[in-house]
Amino acid sequence: MAGEKYEVHRRMYDMLRDRDAPGAKMIVEWLGGIFSAMDDGRPIVYHSFALFSEVIIALDLQPLCCEAWDMMASHVDPQHPIKSIDVAHEAGIPAEMCSYDKAIIGSVMRETMPPPAMIALSATPCQNAYITYQAVAHLTGAPMWVSDIPYDMDEVGAEEYWVEQYKGLIAFLEEQSGKKMDYDRLREVVEESNRCVEYWLELMELQKMKPAPRSGPLWTGTYAGMTSFGLPSSTAAVKATLDKVKEDIAQGKTAVDDEKVRVIWFHFPVGWDTGLIKWMGEMGAVVPYVEMDGYRAEPVDTSTPESMLRGMARRALEVPMVKIAQGATDRYIEDLLYVIGEWKGDCAIIAGHPGCKWITGAHGLISDACRERGIPVLLFDLDLVDHRVTSGDESRARIEQFLNMVLESQK
Ligand code: SF4
Numbered sequence: 001m002a003g004e005k006y007e008v009h010r011r012m013y014d015m016l017r018d019r020d021a022p023g024a025k026m027i028v029e030w031l032g033g034i035f036s037a038m039d040d041g042r043p044i045v046y047h048s049f050a051l052f053s054e055v056i057i058a059l060d061l062q063p064l065c066c067e068a069w070d071m072m073a074s075h076v077d078p079q080h081p082i083k084s085i086d087v088a089h090e091a092g093i094p095a096e097m098c099s100y101d102k103a104i105i106g107s108v109m110r111e112t113m114p115p116p117a118m119i120a121l122s123a124t125p126c127q128n129a130y131i132t133y134q135a136v137a138h139l140t141g142a143p144m145w146v147s148d149i150p151y152d153m154d155e156v157g158a159e160e161y162w163v164e165q166y167k168g169l170i171a172f173l174e175e176q177s178g179k180k181m182d183y184d185r186l187r188e189v190v191e192e193s194n195r196c197v198e199y200w201l202e203l204m205e206l207q208k209m210k211p212a213p214r215s216g217p218l219w220t221g222t223y224a225g226m227t228s229f230g231l232p233s234s235t236a237a238v239k240a241t242l243d244k245v246k247e248d249i250a251q252g253k254t255a256v257d258d259e260k261v262r263v264i265w266f267h268f269p270v271g272w273d274t275g276l277i278k279w280m281g282e283m284g285a286v287v288p289y290v291e292m293d294g295y296r297a298e299p300v301d302t303s304t305p306e307s308m309l310r311g312m313a314r315r316a317l318e319v320p321m322v323k324i325a326q327g328a329t330d331r332y333i334e335d336l337l338y339v340i341g342e343w344k345g346d347c348a349i350i351a352g353h354p355g356c357k358w359i360t361g362a363h364g365l366i367s368d369a370c371r372e373r374g375i376p377v378l379l380f381d382l383d384l385v386d387h388r389v390t391s392g393d394e395s396r397a398r399i400e401q402f403l404n405m406v407l408e409s410q411k
Contacts (some may be wrong), residue, residue, distance in 0.1 A: 006112060007037075008073045009078055014050040015076070022240040023220045026071065026233040034114055037062035043117035043177055046142070048133065050124045050322045054193055054230040054312060055170055058186040059179050061117075066104045066136070068226035074271055074385075081271075081385050084110055093135070098128035098355025099385035105132055108139050118146035118176045120169055122316060125325035128355050145172035151326070153317065166313035183305040190308055191231035194299040196224055196235040197315075203242045204293065205361055206249065208343050210337075212262070212288040213245045213254035216277030217269045222292050225319070260284030261406050264345035266336050267352060267359075268292045270395070272387040279396065283403050294320045294335075329362040333369045340375060347375060347406045349399065351382035354389060376409070378402040 013031045016024040037044050044062045047053060053063035071082035084106025085099060091109060093102055119142050121133045130146070137144040147165035150158035170181055200221040206213055220241045224234035224260045248254075263280065265287045270276055277287055296320040300311030317323055324332045340348060348370065352359040359366075363379045370377040380398055383389035 006114065008112065009069070009127075010035075012072060012076045022233070022236040024221070024232070026220070026224060026228050026231075026237040027371070029231070029233045031228040033062050034064055038114050044114055045173070046116040046119045046133075046136065048121055048124075048129055048175070049226050050129065050239050050316070050319050051120055051122045051147070051169075052193070052225060052229045052312070052316060052319075053227070054189045055173060055181070055186065056120065057228075057399070058189045058228045059173055059177060059181060061173065061177055062181075063227070066107075066113065066224040067100050068223065070100070070103045070107055071271060072223075074110070078272060080084060080112070081107075084112070085386055096354065096357075097132075098353065099383050101128045101355070103133035105135050105139070105386060108136050115140055116142040118142050118173065120173065121145065122147040122165075122169075122322075123149050124317075124322040126356070126358060143172075143176055143205070144170055146263075149317075149326070152328075159314075162317075163310050163313045166309055166316070168296065170309075183308070186308060187302045190300050190302050190312065192232060193234055194231040194302070196229065197295075199235065199238045199242045200224075200295060201297075202294070203238065203245060204289075206242075206245055207288045207299065209249070210260035210262070210344055211254040211256070211333050212286045213249050213253070213255060215281055215286045215288070215370075216265075217290045218293050222320075225295060234244075246304060255288075256281040256284060256286050258284050259286045261286070261346045261403060261410070262344055263287045263403075264336070264340050264343060264348040265290045266339070266348050266350045267356075268384050268386050270351065270382060272385070273392050276392075276396070280399065280403070283400070284407070285403050289339055289345070290320075291324075292320050294339065313315055325356070325358060329358070329365050332359070332362065333366060337369065337373070337375075344362075346410070348377045349402070350377065350379045351384070351395065352379065354381050355386050376402070376406050 009031055013028060016028050019098050023305035042062055045056045046064050046066055049065055051069040056063040070081050081103040084103040087109050088102040089095060093105055119133055119137055123130055123146050147169050150161055174180055218241060220237045226236050228234035261284060263285050269290055297315045300315055301307040324335045367377060381390060382395050
């Protein structure tokens with residue numbers, strides 16, 4: 001089997017294959033699809049986490065979200081992204097770039113990611129991503145489509161332009177694969193992703209409960225969006241999480257026994273410090289909202305091809321990070337304040353990945369906005385992929401001091 005070459009991912013596949021959980025089945029189906037695409041010569045399409053896979057699936061091509069591929073590997077081999085980052089550094093990729101992106105470049109160079117037939121990208125969320133996929137296209141020789149995005153979507157004509165870019169993506173995939181989009185098939189796929197979104201939104205609503213049923217990232221929705229959006233396996237995975245949360249609520253179970261403080265974690269989770277949220281829970285801190293899960297989207301109107309494309313194009317702008325990370329700081333701050341209000345946050349932690357210079361550059365503005373409203377906020381550099389930048393001890397010391405301060409102020 002061609003997939004044997006990708007040892008870490010093969011191990012993950014083998015590890016999950018016999019599990020009954022729908023989340024595991026979703027990942028197994030995705031990995032298995034990639035391995036068999038390699039065996040059968042079916043084209044693999046690289047796409048970033050900011051571009052959903054529905055159109056790729058509807059054309060019967062195999063999606064491979066590069067961020068998900070690397071993130072997943074770290075569950076089996078925590079050193080996987082570190083090895084890739086080191087290879088990227090050695091090749092001259094600047095250390096200041098996003099670690100998710102450096103890992104992708106390094107993984108392509110190490111040949112730990114199956115080669116693409118084509119690359120589909122939207123020009124979001126930030127410059128790290130654009131340049132990374134350009135490097136990947138250069139290294140692999142695969143043709144690439146980039147859906148350009150207007151800086152200000154409220155400008156006259158901006159939405160039309162974006163929808164046209166989305167149509168360009170389909171034309172690119174059709175041309176490169178020699179296939180023609182079947183809009184009835186696309187409707188089936190989008191109706192499936194609509195169901196998945198419905199369950200996800202319901203789950204996020206439940207996280208507003210006090211005390212919260214879960215603390216920290218919910219994962220299945222994020223992996224559904226990255227790997228299998230529009231396939232029944234992703235809908236089943238999200239529904240299973242929702243059902244379990246509802247069951248726990250009915251039995252009076254909560255994320256932490258004595259919820260004292262609600263923390264909005266307004267970034268992606270720390271991939272290498274999986275015990276962090278539990279450790280915060282020991283202090284009575286619950287995290288009802290992690291920005292990675294913050295996917296608040298409308299269902300897509302599937303009545304005509306035009307309405308589907310328009311709806312999918314709009315929905316692509318609601319991907320967590322895409323909606324807030326395109327440069328305008330006010331959008332980020334507005335969303336942060338909205339989330340704190342809706343999910344009843346007592347405070348916020350923004351452990352900003354050094355690659356996210358749009359956050360680092362806005363520390364003062366974010367602090368001012370929170371201070372004016374009396375919201376305690378902790379901002380500090382913490383690489384979410386590479387544990388060598390800020391150690392676990394160092395970040396926990398900062399978080400502990402901050403939470404003690406918030407708890408003290410509540411007395
Ligand atoms: S927004 Fe931050 S985490 Fe996301 S791709 Fe850009 S640098 Fe990386």
